Amino acid sequence: MSIAHYCIFITTIVFYFLSSVWSVxxxxxxxxxxxxxxxxxxxxxxxxxxxxxxxxxxxxKGLPVTNIFESVIFLIWxxxxxxVVVDFLYKLKAVLAFLMPFVTIFSICSILFIGNxxxxxxxxxxxxxxxxxxxxxLGYASFGIAFIASIMYITVQRQLRTxxxxxxxxxxxxxxxxxxxxxxxxxxxxxxxxxxxxxGFVWIRFSNILGSNWLLDHKVMLGxxxxxxxxxxxxxxxxxxxxxxxxxxxxxxxxxLILFTFIGTFFFGAxxxxxxxxxxGQMEEVIILNEEIN
Amino acid sequence: xxxxVVGLNHKSAPVEIREKLAFNKSSVPIALSQFSRRFPSAExxxxxxxxxxxxxxxxxxxxxxxxxxxxxxAVFHGLEKSSFVDYWYYYSGGDAVNHLFQVxxxxxxMVLGExxxxxxxxxxxTTAKEEECTDKVLNxxxxxxxxxxxxxxxxxxxxxxxxxxxxxxxxxxxRIFQEFSDKVVFIIGAGEMCELVVKSLCAEGxxxxxxTNRSYENAEALASEYGGKAIKYDLLNEYLPKADIVISSTxxxxxxxxxxxxxxxxxxxxxxxxxxxxxxxxxxxxxxxGKMSNVYLYNIDDLNSVVSKNVGERENEIEECKVxxxxxxxxxxxxxxxxxxxxxxxxxxRHFHCIxxxxxxxxxxxxxxxxxxxxxxxxxxxxxxxxxxxHQPAKVGKQEAKNGSGHKYIEVIxxxxxxxxxEV
Numbered sequence: 001m002s003i004a005h006y007c008i009f010i011t012t013i014v015f016y017f018l019s020s021v022w023s024v025x026x027x028x029x030x031x032x033x034x035x036x037x038x039x040x041x042x043x044x045x046x047x048x049x050x051x052x053x054x055x056x057x058x059x060x061k062g063l064p065v066t067n068i069f070e071s072v073i074f075l076i077w078x079x080x081x082x083x084v085v086v087d088f089l090y091k092l093k094a095v096l097a098f099l100m101p102f103v104t105i106f107s108i109c110s111i112l113f114i115g116n117x118x119x120x121x122x123x124x125x126x127x128x129x130x131x132x133x134x135x136x137x138l139g140y141a142s143f144g145i146a147f148i149a150s151i152m153y154i155t156v157q158r159q160l161r162t163x164x165x166x167x168x169x170x171x172x173x174x175x176x177x178x179x180x181x182x183x184x185x186x187x188x189x190x191x192x193x194x195x196x197x198x199x200g201f202v203w204i205r206f207s208n209i210l211g212s213n214w215l216l217d218h219k220v221m222l223g224x225x226x227x228x229x230x231x232x233x234x235x236x237x238x239x240x241x242x243x244x245x246x247x248x249x250x251x252x253x254x255x256x257l258i259l260f261t262f263i264g265t266f267f268f269g270a271x272x273x274x275x276x277x278x279x280x281g282q283m284e285e286v287i288i289l290n291e292e293i294n
Numbered sequence: 295x296x297x298x299v300v301g302l303n304h305k306s307a308p309v310e311i312r313e314k315l316a317f318n319k320s321s322v323p324i325a326l327s328q329f330s331r332r333f334p335s336a337e338x339x340x341x342x343x344x345x346x347x348x349x350x351x352x353x354x355x356x357x358x359x360x361x362x363x364x365x366x367x368a369v370f371h372g373l374e375k376s377s378f379v380d381y382w383y384y385y386s387g388g389d390a391v392n393h394l395f396q397v398x399x400x401x402x403x404m405v406l407g408e409x410x411x412x413x414x415x416x417x418x419x420t421t422a423k424e425e426e427c428t429d430k431v432l433n434x435x436x437x438x439x440x441x442x443x444x445x446x447x448x449x450x451x452x453x454x455x456x457x458x459x460x461x462x463x464x465x466x467x468x469r470i471f472q473e474f475s476d477k478v479v480f481i482i483g484a485g486e487m488c489e490l491v492v493k494s495l496c497a498e499g500x501x502x503x504x505x506t507n508r509s510y511e512n513a514e515a516l517a518s519e520y521g522g523k524a525i526k527y528d529l530l531n532e533y534l535p536k537a538d539i540v541i542s543s544t545x546x547x548x549x550x551x552x553x554x555x556x557x558x559x560x561x562x563x564x565x566x567x568x569x570x571x572x573x574x575x576x577x578x579x580x581x582x583x584g585k586m587s588n589v590y591l592y593n594i595d596d597l598n599s600v601v602s603k604n605v606g607e608r609e610n611e612i613e614e615c616k617v618x619x620x621x622x623x624x625x626x627x628x629x630x631x632x633x634x635x636x637x638x639x640x641x642x643x644r645h646f647h648c649i650x651x652x653x654x655x656x657x658x659x660x661x662x663x664x665x666x667x668x669x670x671x672x673x674x675x676x677x678x679x680x681x682x683x684x685h686q687p688a689k690v691g692k693q694e695a696k697n698g699s700g701h702k703y704i705e706v707i708x709x710x711x712x713x714x715x716x717e718v
Contacts, residue, residue: 031451137391160590163602170455177472177565242566244588283402 006114008052009073013107015045020100027097027171041099046080053077063133066176069113075262076106078141082185086145092181094172098155099148104273122252140258142189143230146186147255149181152246157245157270182251190230205206221262227254230252295634296356297431298386298392301341301348304404307381315371315378319341322418325370326425332366335360339433341397341418343411345404350394360384365714375579391435395619398443400453407453407608412443434629442622450618452611455604458489461600463571463592464498467539468690470569470590476497479623480537480552481505482530483544487573492625496520504537506530508544513604535559541569542578550578553586573597631695637687637705641713646680 019041021276025033053074064070083099086092152172159169173181200220233250236242302312317325322340329338329349336353351358351365362384368375385393396402398415412499419436422428428436447453456462464694471477479500481488484507492503503522505515513524525533534540534556544550551570572579577593585589641690654676661669687707694703707713 001527032448073296160466161584164466164592164596165600170465172469174472175470180472241564244567246565 008048009107009111012045012048012052013088013104015041015048016104017031017099019045019096020104023093023100027168029093030171035096038093038096038100042080042096046077046084049073049077063130065129065133067113069110069154072110072113072263073107074269075102075137076110078137079103079144082138082141084147086185087208088179090171090177090184091275092169092177095148095152096131098152099145102148103142126207128199131199132196132203134196135192135199139189139193139196140262142185142192143251143255143258146182146185146189147252149178149185150251150255153178153182153248154252155243157248179247182247183237186230186234186251190234193227193230197223205233207229218262222257226254226257226261229257295431295524295630296353296358296386297390297435298347298358298360298363298384299350299390299632300360300382300384301346301404302378302381303346303348307378308384311381312345312347315347315367315375318345318346322421323425326422326427328370329366329661330425332428337429338427339418339422339432339436340559342417343414346397346402348397350390350432350435352429352435359372386622388627392619392623394439395442395622396616398439399615399619400443400447401612403618405457406518406605407447407457408614409447409453412440412447416440430633432480435626438622442619444620446615450607450611450615452615455600457601457604457608458490459487459573459597459601460494462495462597462604463491463541465600466551466571466590466592466597467495467498467569469476470567471538475501477538478502478504478536479534479539479541480525481516481522482540482578483507483508483574484512484544485573487541488541488543489516489519489654491571491573494522495539500539504533506533506623531559535562538566538568540568540579541573542571543573544578545574546578547576549580549585552580553582556583556589557586560589563588570651571597578584614660627698628696631698631700632692635695635700635703638707638713639684639691642687642707642711643680643684645713646684647677650676650680672718674698706712 019038022038022041023035026035026038053064056066056070060066060070078278079099080103081093083095145233154170154177156175156178158174159166159172160175163169200223229250233254234248236250237247295479302315303311306316317340322342326338327341329340330336333351333353336351336358338352339350341348341350348365351363360382364375364379367373367378371712393402394415394614398412400406403411407599419428419432419440423433443646456465467474471570474495478498479492479495479502481492481503496503501521503517503520504525505513505517505522506527507516508527510524510526515526516522517524534551535558540551542550551696565588567588567590570579570583570589572591572593575594579591579593581593583589618645639655652708654673657672658669666671691707693702694700
């Protein structure tokens with residue numbers, strides 16, 4: 001990765017960081033930190049981020065998920081995209097104060113993956129990749145917003161119980177508003193992630209990308225576990241009509257599981273379609289050899 | 295130019311005096327026209343609210359003093375001057391301007407930072423303007439005072455944070471609930487404080503009100519006022535889970551709501567938050583209730599602590615607001631001095647032009663053969679010379695007026711050029 005690439009991504013992070021500072025500042029000292037500046041920083045970062053991803057799309061001739069770094073920054077982009085939609089619909093600017101620090105830290109952490117050798121196997125078919133990745137990532141991003149809203153819910157709840165004279169309380173959305181945001185993002189994300197999983201299973205059945213023991217793939221197992229957590233959560237809300245703290249806590253647990261499924265599994269040896277660049281090279285050679293024999 | 299304010303407010307006079315001297319909506323125009331008839335050269339605005347009665351006068355001939363205003367009030371209200379004169383305050387010049395700016399910005403209000411006073415000042419000014427009782431000075435003064443108040447309310451936190459128990463209770467409710475139209479309020483004990491809180495909640499859009507009280511008649515009376523439903527006191531526990539907001543203010547010596555009689559109800563609410571306000575002393579709701587999941591309980595001390603904190607925060611802003619007001623007062627005084635200087639400068643110009651014209655009249659018979667075009671050139675040169683000479687004195691005059699020493703300038707001009715009839 002060239003220095004220019006680094007600089008572009010660092011610029012994005014700088015804008016996300018400025019947006020974090022301003023959004024948190026707007027909660028604590030609204031006279032000094034304006035929400036307008038927060039928005040401008042966020043959008044500037046988001047636009048640079050978008051162009052950066054477009055560059056990768058052109059380079060990869062497809063989705064920017066050919067290595068772990070690209071996947072992570074694509075997920076961050078999806079999270080901000082979902083927030084922009086949520087903010088447009090429900091006008092919840094205070095979410096930025098919790099979302100942007102998370103996005104900034106996540107973006108900084110993504111730099112760790114720049115030198116990662118794992119890259120997407122060359123034999124992945126583009127249609128199935130797009131069909132699996134897009135709903136899954138948008139689902140993850142929705143759960144990300146639900147996670148942020150849940151953290152806000154717990155914060156507001158704690159403030160209401162222990163520090164109700166604090167000025168911060170007056171600048172955060174109501175518990176009911178946050179509960180409703182959690183619910184809306186969960187119900188948006190769940191069908192998407194279900195679709196992503198189903199298409200992933202169909203893809204596995206058609207191809208042999210995860211080998212014969214695909215069910216033992218860490219990411220597949222944890223993906224199913226996360227799906228079950230969210231299914232239980234929606235069940236609690238829809239059938240048992242649960243609201244409030246329990247839903248918020250479960251949403252946080254669910255998203256931690258999602259994050260672990262998304263990144264953590266790679267640290268435990270799972271590859272989930274990604275291989276070392278070296279073995280990718282060998283694979284391509286085998287493919288070329290097979291074609292020559294045929 | 296004489297600018298003065300004579301008035302009384304909640305600090306200087308008790309309500310018994312204020313109510314005797316207050317003007318109602320219909321009597322303000324009558325008072326204004328009577329005042330204008332008595333002092334034709336004066337501009338006047340009457341500000342009368344439940345907390346203050348103030349009369350603002352701007353008058354160019356210095357013939358209206360505070361005693362005249364007292365006399366006018368005594369005649370208008372049919373009172374003895376001695377019965378109220380001790381309660382009045384009087385400010386003139388910059389102090390009067392400062393007072394109005396503080397009043398409009400609600401620094402002088404009973405509840406610091408309340409915004410109602412802005413509309414009251416605006417109404418008082420509009421009424422006076424419609425009655426043609428205001429002119430250049432009071433128009434500028436009141437327009438600037440409204441602009442200052444708006445700026446202070448926008449840029450400072452003086453009007454932020456609720457400062458009454460009922461509004462703080464509503465503020466808490468807003469932190470818990472987003473929509474009020476589908477919420478149910480349950481009032482236990484039909485006290486005055488409960489009523490205040492319900493009134494504020496109804497203003498937020500609450501439709502369903504349930505009231506219970508030991509005296510069923512009182513419960514019915516309060517319920518009917520808000521289109522609610524009266525509940526028999528024995529059925530309290532049965533109806534409790536249906537409520538989203540509970541306001542309790544009974545005189546019971548023991549807890550009316552304890553965890554035991556609410557636990558099933560809370561479970562039945564499936565995690566939907568419940569907001570309880572206990573404004574009774576001794577308390578009606580066991581503090582253990584507040585520790586239950588998704589239950590938010592506040593007692594009168596909790597609400598008062600928020601009120602005190604908000605009042606403290608508003609008070610912290612006062613000094614900053616006073617600095618802003620002081621700057622605006624200086625700006626107004628400069629403007630006032632400038633308009634005082636303007637007639638003097640005009641008179642000075644007239645004086646010089648008169649001298650010039652006299653000289654031209656003296657010269658013309660001596661230049662009998664002069665071409666009319668050439669004569670025009672001579673007249674033009676004379677006017678240009680006078681204007682050039684007067685440019686610097688006029689500029690200095692404005693500058694001196696801005697610095698507050700316009701009167702010295704007028705004095706000097708009068709002495710130097712022998713101009714008569716200029717007000718100092």
